[in-house]
Amino acid sequence: MNKILNIDEVNMQATAECGVVLEDLENAVRKYGLTTGHSPQSKPIAMMGGLVATRSIGQFSTLYGGIEDMLAGVETVFPDGQICDIKAVPRRSAGPDIRHIVLGNEGTTNFITRVTVKLWKYYPEYQEVLGFTLDKMQDGMKIMREIMVAGYRPSVARLYDAEDGKEHFSHFAPGKCVMVFVTEGPQLVSHANAEGIRAIMAKHSECTPVETKLIENWFANLNWDAARIEEERKEVLETNNVCCTTEISAPWSAVEQIYNVCKKRVVEEIPDITIFGAHGSHCYSNGMNLYFVYWYNVVDCTPEEEINKYHLPIKKIICEETIKAGGSMCHHHGVGKHRIHWIDQEHGSALPMLKKIKAAFDPNGIMNPGDILPYYIEKK
Amino acid sequence: MKLLTCFKLCPDMDKLRQQDFEISGGKGLETSFLPNMINCFDESGLEFGIRLSEKSEGLEPNIEKTAFTIGGDASEMYLRTLKALGYEHCVLVKKDEDEFRYSPCMVAQTIAEYVGENPQDIIVMGKEAPNGNNSATAQLVSVLTGRPLISSVIDVKFCDDGTLTVTVTNDGDVYEQTVALPVVLSIGNAVISKLRVPTLKQRMKCKDLPLEHFKPAETSCAMFPEPMRAVIPDRRRGGYLSPYSGSEAVDDIQGKFLKGRLGEA
Ligand SMILES: Cc1cc2nc3c(=O)[nH]c(=O)nc-3n(C[C@H](O)[C@H](O)[C@H](O)COP(=O)(O)OP(=O)(O)OC[C@H]3O[C@@H](n4cnc5c(N)ncnc54)[C@H](O)[C@@H]3O)c2cc1C
Numbered sequence: 001m002n003k004i005l006n007i008d009e010v011n012m013q014a015t016a017e018c019g020v021v022l023e024d025l026e027n028a029v030r031k032y033g034l035t036t037g038h039s040p041q042s043k044p045i046a047m048m049g050g051l052v053a054t055r056s057i058g059q060f061s062t063l064y065g066g067i068e069d070m071l072a073g074v075e076t077v078f079p080d081g082q083i084c085d086i087k088a089v090p091r092r093s094a095g096p097d098i099r100h101i102v103l104g105n106e107g108t109t110n111f112i113t114r115v116t117v118k119l120w121k122y123y124p125e126y127q128e129v130l131g132f133t134l135d136k137m138q139d140g141m142k143i144m145r146e147i148m149v150a151g152y153r154p155s156v157a158r159l160y161d162a163e164d165g166k167e168h169f170s171h172f173a174p175g176k177c178v179m180v181f182v183t184e185g186p187q188l189v190s191h192a193n194a195e196g197i198r199a200i201m202a203k204h205s206e207c208t209p210v211e212t213k214l215i216e217n218w219f220a221n222l223n224w225d226a227a228r229i230e231e232e233r234k235e236v237l238e239t240n241n242v243c244c245t246t247e248i249s250a251p252w253s254a255v256e257q258i259y260n261v262c263k264k265r266v267v268e269e270i271p272d273i274t275i276f277g278a279h280g281s282h283c284y285s286n287g288m289n290l291y292f293v294y295w296y297n298v299v300d301c302t303p304e305e306e307i308n309k310y311h312l313p314i315k316k317i318i319c320e321e322t323i324k325a326g327g328s329m330c331h332h333h334g335v336g337k338h339r340i341h342w343i344d345q346e347h348g349s350a351l352p353m354l355k356k357i358k359a360a361f362d363p364n365g366i367m368n369p370g371d372i373l374p375y376y377i378e379k380k
Numbered sequence: 381m382k383l384l385t386c387f388k389l390c391p392d393m394d395k396l397r398q399q400d401f402e403i404s405g406g407k408g409l410e411t412s413f414l415p416n417m418i419n420c421f422d423e424s425g426l427e428f429g430i431r432l433s434e435k436s437e438g439l440e441p442n443i444e445k446t447a448f449t450i451g452g453d454a455s456e457m458y459l460r461t462l463k464a465l466g467y468e469h470c471v472l473v474k475k476d477e478d479e480f481r482y483s484p485c486m487v488a489q490t491i492a493e494y495v496g497e498n499p500q501d502i503i504v505m506g507k508e509a510p511n512g513n514n515s516a517t518a519q520l521v522s523v524l525t526g527r528p529l530i531s532s533v534i535d536v537k538f539c540d541d542g543t544l545t546v547t548v549t550n551d552g553d554v555y556e557q558t559v560a561l562p563v564v565l566s567i568g569n570a571v572i573s574k575l576r577v578p579t580l581k582q583r584m585k586c587k588d589l590p591l592e593h594f595k596p597a598e599t600s601c602a603m604f605p606e607p608m609r610a611v612i613p614d615r616r617r618g619g620y621l622s623p624y625s626g627s628e629a630v631d632d633i634q635g636k637f638l639k640g641r642l643g644e645a
Contacts, residue, residue, distance in 0.1 A: 171415045174457055213413045221395045241577040267580055274577045297579060 001049075001113060004028050008119075013072050013088055015116040018049025025117075035122035037064030037155075040332075044225035049112040054334040055104035059222065061282045062148075063155035063184065064120065066332065068103050075114035076102050079362050088116040101357060106334050107368040109361035126187040128194035129219070131210035132201055133169075133176040137161040138256050139206055140177050141280065141288070145252045147181075148283050152196045156182035156219075157283040161259075164277025164293050172214050179207065180215055240298045241274055244311060246318045250327030251287040255280075258325050259290055265317045270310060272297040282331065289331040292318055315339065319346075340374040351377070381436065381542070381561070384446045384500040385429040385467075386491055386521075387422035389455055390509050391415070403610050405478075408511070416454055421506025424570035428536050429504055430465060431572070435538040443502075443538075444468050448494065448594075450475050450487055456591060463586040464578035471592045477511075488520030490596040495525050501561040502544070507531065507568045518566035530559060532568035547571075 002019035007029055014036065016025050023044045026036055039058035040046060046056065052074060057066035064070065073088025086099055102110060134140055140159040147157065158180040160168065165178045179201075183193035201207050236242055250258050259278060266276050275295040282289045294314060301309050319329035319342040329339055329346050344351055358365075358373055365378065391411035404410035418426070426447060433443035446469040447462040449455045459470040473490055495503065503525070505518040522529035535547035539558065547556050549568060621629050 168415070170457060171454060174454070211413070217395060217397070217400065217413050218415075220397055235574055238572070238574045239576050273580050276580065295577065297577060 002047075005114070007032060007034075009034070011088075012119045013116050014119055015073075015088075015114060016048045017114055018047060018112050020048045022046055022048060022051060029119055030122060033122055034119040036070065036117050037120050038067065038070055038117070039223075041222060041224050043223050045229075048115040048117075052103055052112050052115055053106055055332060057282055057332040059158075059281065060155035060182070060184070062157045062284075063153050066282075067117075068100070070117045071099055071103060071115065072118050073116040074099060074102050074112060076110040076112045078110050079364065079367055083113075084110075085114075101361070104334060106336070106371050108372050109358060109367055111367075121186075123185060123187070123190065126190040127182060127184045128190055129212050129215050130181040130183075130194060130197060130201070131212065131215035132179045132207040133173045133210055134179065134204075134207045135176065136206070137177050137259060137278070139204075140179055141252075141255055141259075143179070143200070143204055143207070144280060144283050144288060147197055147200055148285050148288075150196065150200065152193050152200075154181040154183045154193055154197060155185075156180060158279060158281045159288075160279040161277050163275055164279050166275070166277070167293075168218055169214075172210060178210070180219070182219070241295055242298055242306070242310070243293065243295045244314070245291060245293050245333075246315055246329075247289055247291040247331040247333055248318060248322040248327050248329055249282075249287060249289045249331040250322060250325065254325040254327055255288055255290060258322050258327055261321045261325075262292060262318050265321070266292075266294065266314055269317065270296065270314055272299050272310070287327075291331070312338070312341075316341070335372045337370055340370070340372065340377075343373060344377060355380075381443050381502075382446070382498075382500045383429050383432060383443050383502040383504065384448055384491075384495065384498075385422070385425045385504040386448045386517075387426055387458075387506065388419050388449060388509055389416045389451050389458065390419045390511050392417045393510050401612050403612065406609055408610050409612075411511070418458060418575065419506050419509040420573065421508065421567045421570070423575045424573050425504040425506055425565075425567045426462065426467075427572050427575045428567065428570070429467070430576065432502075432536060432538045432544075433466070446471060446498070446500070448491065449473070450490055452476055459591050460586060461578060461583070463589055463591070464582040465576060469592055471594050473594050473596060484514055484516040484520055487517050488524055490594075491517075491521050492524035493596050494594055495521075501563075503527070503562075503564045504536075505564065505566050507566050515566075518564055522564045525562075525564065527562045527564050528559070529564045529566060530557070531566040533565045534568055534570045535572075536565065 001017035004014065004016045004020055004025055006015040008014065009032055014025060014029055021044070022038060025048065026043065029036060037060055038051070039060050040056050051067055052071055055067060058064070073086050075083065075085045077083050086102070102112060137159070144157060144159055160178045162175050162177055165173060165176065169178045181197050183190045248258065263276060267273055273294060273296050278290050278292045280288045281291055296310050298306050298310065315338060319339060322329050323342060323345045329342055335343060347354055354373065355378065358378060369375065391414040395414050396411065402410040404412070429445050433445050436442040445467045447459060447467040448471045449459065450473040452474070455472055459472055463470045471494070503521060505521065508515040518529060518531065530546050530548060532549045533546055534549055537545040539545055542561070544559050544561070544563070545556055546559055546565065547554060621632060
């Protein structure tokens with residue numbers, strides 16, 4: 001199931017089987033001067049079915065949205081053998097939007113076989129890249145809000161704190177936070193967005209512009225292919241230094257608090273932390289995500305104990321503090337098996353809806369058991 | 381016992397895209413916009429230094445470690461990391477890269493001068509670095525300090541009697557030798573390639589500790605000439621010819637690839 005079935009230039013959508021790697025689809029549509037607009041870091045490895053099943057999001061999300069905004073139609077199979085083809089239309093109001101039973105199901109209720117996504121015209125020649133340094137992450141969050149609320153739509157809007165930025169920007173911004181914007185689209189639109197952002201940034205004397213080439217080079221090296229994942233594994237084996245991430249989303253009013261509390265608590269409470277940083281990589285008019293990136297040395301414990309000594313205690317702090325402050329514990333990596341412990345807190349009074357969906361579509365519990373809903377909640 | 385590990389920062393060439401190949405100042409590739417990293421051979425050397433000193437703990441005398449680099453402001457962050465990892469002395473010789481990029485001789489003279497003032501038993505260096513790439517520095521340090529050099533070292537172990545067991549590769553062979561000190565080791569494709577990572581707490585503890593600065597006497601060295609001019613040669617292309625008949629392949633090679641180069645004749 002790895003064939004691109006159709007690239008429809010009139011209706012601006014492409015249909016692919018679930019096993020098509022996103023990068024292959026993107027390269028195919030680029031030949032027509034088009035783009036899917038989807039560019040997660042895992043673009044060279046992630047497949048169309050997986051991207052829909054996990055509710056993925058790409059680096060250009062502030063303009064193109066997440067996969068939920070791109071998915072026009074989808075074919076999926078339920079565990080009783082029922083094949084459902086949700087047709088691709090611009091919009092409809094024929095009852096609840098059933099695409100959302102498919103999106104983000106993580107293989108727990110249905111198996112996606114075919115995906116139709118929207119396409120956009122690709123204008124690389126009008127892309128503008130902007131970079132700035134500043135001292136405080138909290139200031140960066142306020143400026144991000146200002147830009148989003150003013151109505152500008154860069155495709156990329158990212159903010160790194162100094163710790164996380166160290167991995168990426170220490171050659172030009174040691175000890176500094178970094179903000180990155182990319183604008184794109186037709187020339188007038190792209191330029192207007194870039195000018196608008198420049199004007200807002202110019203008002204903030206705490207921000208210093210960065211040479212574009214530095215940001216462009218960094219951005220060109222951001223994606224991960226299979227070789228890079230393998231390289232990281234080898235490095236972990238040698239150094240015992242493990243990197244994990246947890247990404248959350250929060251309304252503007254809560255994002256600062258979540259950042260401050262998580263940083264303080266993890267650094268104080270978890271042993272052997274070597275880096276604890278965060279960046280915001282997806283911004284909305286009503287809030288942003290925080291992508292916590294942390295590294296720890298695995299000390300005095302066996303590989304199977306690592307998850308309980310480091311991984312879950314860190315996740316617990318981040319997930320619980322986020323939910324307490326009114327955010328969501330999963331911005332774009334789905335629930336998987338690591339975040340099921342807090343799924344009831346995440347959904348609160350809406351949890352029964354999730355349970356009913358699972359019970360209705362997978363009554364025998366054969367689809368990816370233990371994912372999204374832990375067994376003890378599913379059966380309660 | 382004293383151990384000196386010399387390292388240099390170099391640009392992460394893996395992050396240079398072909399479309400960004402550009403000659404800067406007529407002498408080499410423009411790399412100023414690339415992230416920097418510790419030269420990979422030096423990184424092994426720095427980790428070996430820590431492992432050797434761990435091995436010597438409790439023994440008399442144990443190892444006192446110095447990390448030494450010649451470079452710009454960017455080096456400070458790396459020296460602080462090494463401080464957090466237990467290097468007792470972290471020494472910076474401040475110089476712009478342009479001043480020494482093509483002068484292994486000057487680098488070696490500076491190291492030798494430091495060693496003259498701060499005697500060392502083991503000097504650990506990397507085999508080569510991508511920018512410069514001449515494998516000369518360790519050899520020159522060996523000559524200037526009058527110590528034997530063991531090159532292509534892939535493993536080092538500390539023995540109880542104060543000697544070192546050094547594993548070396550040579551033309552595909554691997555052998556071990558026991559060496560007395562003092563010695564210069566030049567690290568090749570080592571078993572250990574990564575430097576461990578300090579915890580945040582270790583880093584915080586060393587945040588404000590001063591780095592040491594070393595000012596060498598004016599050195600001059602004409603042993604290695606500076607490159608006069610660098611150019612990027614025309615791009616060479618490679619590819620497969622899909623299997624079709626021999627005569628079609630010949631026509632293709634002639635028409636598409638050779639004609640332009642050999643002229644019409
Ligand atoms: C280095 C790296 C960078 C990443 N960057 C991003 C990023 O920027 N943005 C982002 O959103 N995510 C990112 N991810 C996460 C990953 O890209 C997404 O989870 C992706 O959507 C997974 O796709 P996949 O094909 O690899 O799915 P898999 O990993 O194979 O599967 C993931 C889940 O989806 C289910 N699934 C897979 N295919 C189907 C199907 N056809 N039908 C039903 N269920 C299915 C599986 O059962 C599983 O639960 C990153 C991951 C890595 C390793």
